[in-house]
Amino acid sequence: MSAAAVGILKRLKVRRQKQRTVLAMTWRCAKGGKEFKELDTFYRAIRPYLCVAQVFGIMPLSNVLSRDPQDVKFRIRSIGMCFTGLFLLLGGIKTLMEANILFKTGLNAKNMMNLVFLIVGIVNWLNFISFARSWSKLILPWSSLDIMMQFPPYAPCKHSLRSKLRLIGCVVGAMAVADHVLYYASGYYSYMHIFHCQTNQSRVSIGSYVEKEFSDIFELLPHNMFSLFYGFWLNVAFTFLWNFMDIFIVLTSIGLAQRFQQFADRILALTDRQVPDALWYDIRRDHIRLCELATLVDASMSSIVFVSCANNVYVICNQALAIFTKLRHPINYVYFWYSLLFLLARTSLVFMSASKIHDASLLPLRTLYLVPSTHWTQEVQRFVSQLTAEFVGLSGYRLFYLTRKSLFGMMATLVTYELMLLQIDAKNQPDLCA
Numbered sequence: 001m002s003a004a005a006v007g008i009l010k011r012l013k014v015r016r017q018k019q020r021t022v023l024a025m026t027w028r029c030a031k032g033g034k035e036f037k038e039l040d041t042f043y044r045a046i047r048p049y050l051c052v053a054q055v056f057g058i059m060p061l062s063n064v065l066s067r068d069p070q071d072v073k074f075r076i077r078s079i080g081m082c083f084t085g086l087f088l089l090l091g092g093i094k095t096l097m098e099a100n101i102l103f104k105t106g107l108n109a110k111n112m113m114n115l116v117f118l119i120v121g122i123v124n125w126l127n128f129i130s131f132a133r134s135w136s137k138l139i140l141p142w143s144s145l146d147i148m149m150q151f152p153p154y155a156p157c158k159h160s161l162r163s164k165l166r167l168i169g170c171v172v173g174a175m176a177v178a179d180h181v182l183y184y185a186s187g188y189y190s191y192m193h194i195f196h197c198q199t200n201q202s203r204v205s206i207g208s209y210v211e212k213e214f215s216d217i218f219e220l221l222p223h224n225m226f227s228l229f230y231g232f233w234l235n236v237a238f239t240f241l242w243n244f245m246d247i248f249i250v251l252t253s254i255g256l257a258q259r260f261q262q263f264a265d266r267i268l269a270l271t272d273r274q275v276p277d278a279l280w281y282d283i284r285r286d287h288i289r290l291c292e293l294a295t296l297v298d299a300s301m302s303s304i305v306f307v308s309c310a311n312n313v314y315v316i317c318n319q320a321l322a323i324f325t326k327l328r329h330p331i332n333y334v335y336f337w338y339s340l341l342f343l344l345a346r347t348s349l350v351f352m353s354a355s356k357i358h359d360a361s362l363l364p365l366r367t368l369y370l371v372p373s374t375h376w377t378q379e380v381q382r383f384v385s386q387l388t389a390e391f392v393g394l395s396g397y398r399l400f401y402l403t404r405k406s407l408f409g410m411m412a413t414l415v416t417y418e419l420m421l422l423q424i425d426a427k428n429q430p431d432l433c434a
Helices: 003-032 042-055 079-105 113-133 135-148 161-199 206-213 215-220 225-268 277-320 330-362 364-368 378-389 404-424
Strands: none
Touching: 042 079, 042 135, 042 161, 042 225, 079 113, 079 215, 079 225, 113 135, 113 225, 113 277, 135 225, 135 277, 161 225, 161 330, 215 225, 225 277, 225 330, 225 364, 277 330, 277 378, 277 404, 330 404, 364 378
């Protein structure tokens, strides 16, 4: 058989699988007497965040306003992809300009923070493009599982997935906005002091600070409102992407963990009961589908998880080096500590949320280990082996896993590393007017 024929058969197989998934979703909704739009699915909960992400060229998906997940697809020729291409072009120009300035003035570990921030942003845009390409393969089986777990024998959750994701998004989003506002406030007061040292003038206009803040933009573009809007808009986009990267991992982790928790609750309800092999077989088959979904999510998000953790560790190390640095204004202290603590909290939230997936996947073992030997059948043994055979959760290319153990190990390493750097970096504080 020719390669072209094999390719056609594979595409037809994928199309048939999608059609079967859609039919199964429709049948389950009709059987439960509910519309798909009313169900507490992950797609329904994550859709508002996907809509906001489109504004900044993240996750370029077409028909993202649709309430039907099968309508949301990745297309090269789409408005979302145009936004992404625009941000990549403008962001790439800004990154090259920043790199040129640093190479001229001298590159070191302390002044390259902004360059790393821009490079990570470009990489993340590319990572989310890759994730958007696999969105259709991911969301259809996920929605099918969501529908299956809306009806018995699975018990409904105490709090809906939509409310959980909304709460997390609003709280972290508000804290991120506060962090961004404090960044500009701290920068303005710092520039005001430098301006006073150089000119002996106590008043600094907003225009002077803006010219200094976006000096790289004004080297290429004239001083006008368009250039100012371009610089501010791009800065907000990079900041949003940096925060959205962590928030998206948290939201995805909560969505997966809730389904594994529902599955575990079903098993825990069978404690001290005689369960026939046919039921164990059905349960084990549902678990296989859950694990396949978790594996698919992990494979699609490995690059995002890896960049997120690596970037957070780098920024924490960079900021922790300046803990004992004397600052001029109270607002500088407020911004520094707020930014550092917010980053630590956000990183911890990523690990703690993702660790719940693995924890929930092991909960059925509590019931299985209580099965008496007289009822220990081959199906039970297969189920136990299935639960313990492979790690279930998110990882960074399988190099590390997002668990509580990894979080505390990372924190211990950071503390040791910072103590070493603080000893090496024992030098005089620079002149604040320099």
